[in-house]
Amino acid sequence: MLDANMKKQLEAYLQNLKSPVELVAYLDGQDKSRELQSLMNDISALSDLVTLVEGDDTSARRPAMGVRSVVNGTEMRFAGVPLGHEFTSLVLAVLHSGGHPIKVDPELIEQVRNLDGEYRFETYISLSCQTCPEVVQALNMMAAINPQISNEMIDGSMFQEEVDERKVMAVPTVFMNGQQFSQGRINLADILKKIDKNAGVRSLKKLDEKDVFDMLVVGGGPAGASAAIYSARKGIRTGVLADKFGGQLLDTVSIENFISVTETEGPKLVANLEAHVGAYDVDIMSGHQASALSVAEDGSIEVSVDGGAVLRSRSVLLATGARWREMNVPGEQEYRGKGVAYCPHCDGPLFKGKSVAVIGGGNSGIEAAIDLAGITGHVTVLEFDDKLRADDVLQRKARSMANIDIITSAQTTEVLGDGQRVTGLQYVDRKTNESKQVSLAGIFVQIGLVPNTEFLKGSVALTPRGEIEVSARGETSIPGVFAAGDVTTSPYKQIVIAVGSGATAALGAFDYLIRQGVDETPVKNAEEQAA
Template identity: 65%
Template sequence: MLDNTLKDQLKVYLANIAQPVELVASLDDGAKSQELLSLLEDIAALSDKITLSRRDDDARKPSFAIRRAGTDIGVRFAGLPMGHEFNSLVLALLQVGGHPSKTAQDLIAQVQSLDGDFRFETYFSLSCQNCPDVVQALNLMSVLNPKIRHVAIDGALFQSEVEAREVLAVPSVFLNGEPFAQGRMTLEQIVAKLDTGAALRDAEKIKAKAPFDMLVVGGGPAGASAAVYGARKGIRVGIAAERFGGQVQDTMAIENFISVPHTEGPKLAAALESHARTYDVDIMNLQRATRLIPAQAPGGLIEIHLENGAALKAKTVVLSTGARWRLMNVPGEDAYRNKGVAFCPHCDGPLFKGKRVAVIGGGNSGVEAAIDLAGIVAHVTLIEFDVKLRADAVLQRKLTSLPNVTVITNAQTTEVLGDGSRVTGLAYKDRAADRAHQLDLEGIFVQIGLVPNTEWLRGTVALSPRGEIEVDSRGQTSVPGVFAAGDATTVPYKQIVIAMGEGSKAALSAFDYLIRLAPVETADAA
């Protein structure tokens, strides 16, 4: 199952296991069970601290438990955790085997203090880059707290469950048999959702913080770059981020980040956070900004109010709130989100195997999504509002070579159709003939660009008609002391490398603003 190179690498990792681990398999006569058995045999052969047994006592087959010998500590995988989930398997082996997690001690203590009966089930797909974060977080929680249990389930192998539970997006998490969450979540987010007093405690801690020299709002590439450049100047820097890494966390493959031929979004996001933490940067995650109050006088303090009721103060602010997927804004879209309306073909595509789907959008993202989905689903219909596709020529040639793809241009999506529980079709208008049409399908993947996360700034800083923060060549906004960078601004070409450069520029501009204020503050004090 594993090649020799991977075995050698895995053997090095498994040497960190401190306590005996048992692999307990539940199998049937199917081919996937045989693959799983081969995988488990390979793993057991690599460490004298790992034993393998077969009991066939779990209802899901193929599946296996990873247990710390002589204890109730363990996790379970239903399916073969390969692809993106192989790292989840390795981490589970190490953590169940007593190797300590690098998670912050205060967060570990928060997990250990959770009281109740928590039985988690997570449905994932092997091509989903968002799923490992959730699987790994819940696995760690089940290792740290005996009241927490977790099974990670490959939705592609357990289609009857997926259909019965109407799982149309991954990761999908159930708690004690009831829907708990969908989409990427960090350990912090999961714990905050369970620990209802966490937000109040966070607010009290934030209220007690001294003013920052520079406060960065947003933790994507622009925000991380701004924080690093600010910290290197020796000033007091903080980051308030709703989700560190931002939309990069949802990016599958990155192949245009200069000097790095290929990486994945979650890996880059982790590197951004790690780099920021090497400096004395106060990172406040899971914090959503709701209001900006400008300084009352030159050199005064700017306030950023947060959703939890707390407020942060700073001499300068760098806004790097990024952007989110643009919605179609048609009837039925919101009602059927994660019930057939999806935004990530890599994550959710396997759930539509053998079904008919539509992709909305004829740019690079839309055409790439259609190409990816064509290898999984029965048929893809790509719908583009313009009279022609806008994707690169090489992508268009690939698209037109696929036999199970239909392209409809000059068409306006008008409604998402459903039966109350899931998508059943899509209505669109032929713009040339002004004629209405309907498509029968089970899934709709929306790929029509981005919208800036700036609604909370309206009436405070100048915004473009598209809602982007207007900035000058130095990243300065219309408000003194407030700078901005990244996808939320009017700077063209929404690219990671551009956001990083703009974040660095905004931080340098903020520092320049600070040092030019110093003589004024001294004179006032005298």
Template identity: 60%
Template structure:
């Protein structure tokens, strides 16, 4: 099952086990069960601290649990955790075996203190780069708290259960049989949903902080660069982030970050966070800003009711996926309306889907999906596609792709539970058409996260923060950087440079004040 290189690497990892563990397999007569048996046998043979038994009683087969000998497993994998989930498996083995997790001590204590029973089920696809974070967070909670169980379920393998639960996007998490959440979630976000007093405690703690010299609002590449540059000046620096890493966390492959030939979004974000934490930066994660109040000390008001003050502020709130804003879209989001073909594509195997958008992202999505689904209909508003010629050539070579230009999407159609079709208007002839399908992937660009700034900072007609060459906004002492601004190209490397520029400008403002 495992090749020699992976076996050697895994054997080295398993040497870190501090206590014995047991793999408990629940198998059937399927080919996948035999494949899983081979994987578990390989693992057990790599360490004398790992035992395997095949008399598990889990209702999902093939599956296996990871536990200490003599204990019922609290971590389960329904399916074969390869691909992106192989790391989840390795961490489950190590953490069950006593290897300490790389999580703040306060978070560990918060997990241990959670009262009650929490049975989590996480539906994933093995090609999803967002899913492992959720699986690993819930697995760690199961290791630390006896009241928590975590089951990873490969949606492609358990298609019947996916249909029964009406799952149209991954990761999708159920808690005690009820819907808990969808999309990427950090362990802190999960705990915050379970610990009802966490928001009030965070608000009180944040509200008591002294004024900053530089407060960065946003934790993406621009915000991280700004924080590092400010902290290196020896001034009091804070970062307020709704989700550290921002949209980069949802980016699969990055191949244009100069000097790094290839990386992935989550890996880059982990490096950014580690770099920021090398300095005395006060990072306040999972916090949403709702209002900016100019003054001698600039105030940033938070959704939780707290207020932060700072001598200067750097806005780096980034952007989000642009939505179609048509009837039915909001109702069927994650019920057929999707934004990540890499994550959710495998759930539509053998089905019909549409891709909205004829730029590089849309055409790339259509090409990827064509290898999974039965048919792809690409709808483009303009009369020509905007994607690179090489991508268009590949797209037109695919037999199961239909391209419709001059198409204005007017409605997402569904049966109340899932998407059943899409309605569009022919912008040339005026006729309306309906395409019957099961999934819609929206790939029409980005919107800046600046709604909370309307009426304070000057914005462009596209909602971007207007800045000058130094990152200065229309308010003295308030600077901005990255995808939320009028910078012409929305790229990670450009955002980082803009963050550094804004930070140096903020420092210059401080010393001249």
């Protein structure tokens, strides 16, 4: 099951175990059960602290694997074979069940430990989803901390009847005590906010009590991470306010153009960026969104936070990035997560053998169509223009695939459904003005990005497209406010360009602070000044 290199790495990880762990088998006669048994055998052979036992829960999903702490009695389950992106979730579950420290804010750990009541989570995933492991791992950490909490990862492609019955149309989808709890990315802090109703109030109070920053970075993507590092290296008080660290990178599958890194994946790059920022004295405030920006009477800049808190800083760097553009047609919001999706890699496996559409004929749209053609029964591409905009090599590949149809001059006008899930879409042929319908189970929207600047309208100067206007130094129309990355007028939305613009804007902001007389925490040495 595991190759020699993976076994060697896993054996090294398992040396961190401090207490016994049981791998609990819930198997049947399926081929996947034999595959799961082989995986369990490989893991148990690598450590004397890991043993195999047969599960006695007759109601358990099969095939499934439990990871049980002998000391604490906690158990996390994996229904399916947790390979692909979920292999890391499995390894962490074993380590945390065996007493390896959980690397989470101690306050969050204590909050989880003090939760009252029983919480039974079920998390539907696909092994190709890069967002899913973050959710699975957060819930598994909760289960490892508090015996009253359990979590089961469920590979939706292996339990299709269950997925259909519970109307799971997007991953990750989480159920708590039998009721849908969340859909899409959610981190530990967000989960606790939903469970512990006072958590949000306490968190906002902590923000209100923060001292004035020298540099406040709003956004945790590549531009924001770069800006925070450059700012912190100057020895000034730096904070990062972000809903979720990583931004669009978390949804990026393969990255092959980040200079010096031949190939990587979005979540891996995010982990590296976060670790790099964390190596400096940066106050990372995740789980919060900015709601407004203004200049105070004393000249400091105030950033209001959803919920009512206000952060103050001598300079602010906006790096809020962009998000998937929506079609803005009737039915889109009603069926979002019920057949309308934006991540083909995440949600594609849920539509195995079914008919789906891809909206958009650019590179992302045609790449999505090619990927989906290998999973689904049929893919229809609808492009508004009279020709595709994707690279020729992608167009040739798509046109060579028998189960891809391409329709140009098509304006999508409505998402159709039966009240519970998507059943099709309606579009207008722009050449004939004829209205047509296509029967579908899913719709994947791939029509570009829109900048996250709604909260800035009326404060900084924006283009008609909503992008922040910036100078060569990253300056905006407000003195002391800088911007970088995809949220700006930068003509090319690329990771490496966002990283560079973050550094540029941070240096511009530092130069601004120097000229304002900020000297409380001077530059530490000449090496940092030259960085």
